[in-house]
Amino acid sequence: MVKIAVAGGSGNIAQEVIDAILATKKHQILILSRKDAVDGVSPGTTWIKVNYEDPDQLTEALQGVDTVLSFIVAHSDPGSVAQKKLIDASVKAGVRRFAPSEWASSTFEHMPFYAGKADVREYLEKLNKDKKVLEYSLFQPGLLINYLTYPYKSTNHIKPIATPFDFENRRALILEGSETSRITLTTAQDLANVVARAVDYEGEWPLVGGVKGGEVTLGGLIAIGEQIRGGPFKVERLNADDLKAGVIKASWKPPVVHPAFTPEQADTFASTITSGLLLGFAVEALNVSDEWNELLPDYKFTGIEEFLGEAWRNKP
Structure with missing residues (x-):
């Protein structure tokens, strides 16, 4: 059993993923949100209100966390400030794995509304430029x-x-x-099930994580x-x-x-x-490509x- 933090965990796709992970009955889930706890969030989770402007508080919230799954909406995070601080806090807290807020396309050509995702990709690439600091995968379902x-x-x-x-x-x-x-x-259901299996995957996560239905x-x-x-x-x-x-x-x-x-x-x-x-x-x-299909051939x-x-x- 590992502890999984889900940033932006009140979002639609995030809740599908949370349900799939909870169904395995293996892991603890922390929902990180800038908001107060809301009704309707999946039972069996712990809600933590976080301040992305407070690195120490964010790092403290991530203590003991193995994997961070980010669902921070790009347009609500100008300059990707919150997600970059989440990455920094993950490194400081000793988080092993990180999934940035992708959940869509392979490229962002002609799609300026995804610019924040491209910014975070570059940030992670620079973080691991000289040595691997944080294992991460870009989950892309199309x-x-x-x-x-x-x-x-x-x-x-x-x-x-x-x-x-x-x-x-x-x-x-x-x-x-x-x-x-x-x-x-x-399907969102397939994406959620793949992420739930990826949490348990014993090998190294692929950098590009295509999920091809x-x-x-x-x-x-x-x-x-x-x-x-x-x-x-x-x-x-x-x-x-x-x-x-x-x-x-x-x-x-x-x-x-x-x-x-x-x-x-x-x-x-x-x-x-x-x-x-x-x-x-x-x-x-x-x-998108099919990296996770190849790694999970029985699904x-x-x-x-x-x-x-x-x-x-x-x-x-």
């Missing part, structure tokens, strides 16, 4: 396929998020000419949607120059509805996120058609 069940929930904790692939209304937005670009889709082209994903939803999708193909300018020339735009965003931020970021995702999809930023991932077929069964 796009969580659970978002494609919007507006219906398909996990215990993750709230649905609209994407350019709108299965409910049988429509999609893509960059023109990107139908053959590939994307990785992984399934891979499909954008055109193939639309075809799957048409088959599952029983009719053609209205596909709008957008111009790259417009998207780079943050202009969405389409009949609709995915709304940004997420607990990490205020309504004002959601409205501001809607075009930025949509254009960034479409451009990112086109360059396969959301197509069976849920297939794309299997998951979406079941999720949309009997839906209007």
Whole structure:
């Protein structure tokens, strides 16, 4: 049994991971948060309110911790200050393993909303430049396929998020000419189970930790949607120059509805996120490698058609 600290542990993905680790009945979990304890957090955890501006208090909170899993939301951490201080405190406290707040893409091309993740990658790389100070892995599942069940929930904790692939209304937005670009889709449940197994993994964590549920082209994903939803999708193909300018020339735009965003931020970021995702999809930023699949060969991932077929069964 080891002690695991989860920073930003009240978040949606974090709670899925916490539940998976608790299900093993092996480890102690500390939830680190800048907030007071909230209702609805998984039982069997210890909540610690931390101040990321107080290195000594943060280091004290991490005493005896083996692994730190960070889910600090990038836009709530300007300059990645909190996450960098968490890394420093982890080193001072003698933490063995660290997972930065990745949980998405392999690269961040065209996606400025992920800039903080790139900053933390660079910080960790410099930390281990001369010798390994902290073992870490970049957990990358691509796009969580659970978002494609919007507006219906398909996990215990993750709230649905609209994407350019709108299965409910049988429509999609893509960059023109990107139908053959590939994307990785992984269920949140599989990601959480992999992290729970990674905590127990006896070997060294891979620096790049791809978690690959399934891979499909954008055109193939639309075809799957048409088959599952029983009719053609209205596909709008957008111009790259417009998207780079943050202009969405389409009949609709995915709304940004997420607990990490205020309504004002959601409205501001809607075009930025949509254009960034479409451009990112086109360059396969959301197509990831499969390091954890290789290290955990006995784990069976849920297939794309299997998951979406079941999720949309009997839906209007």
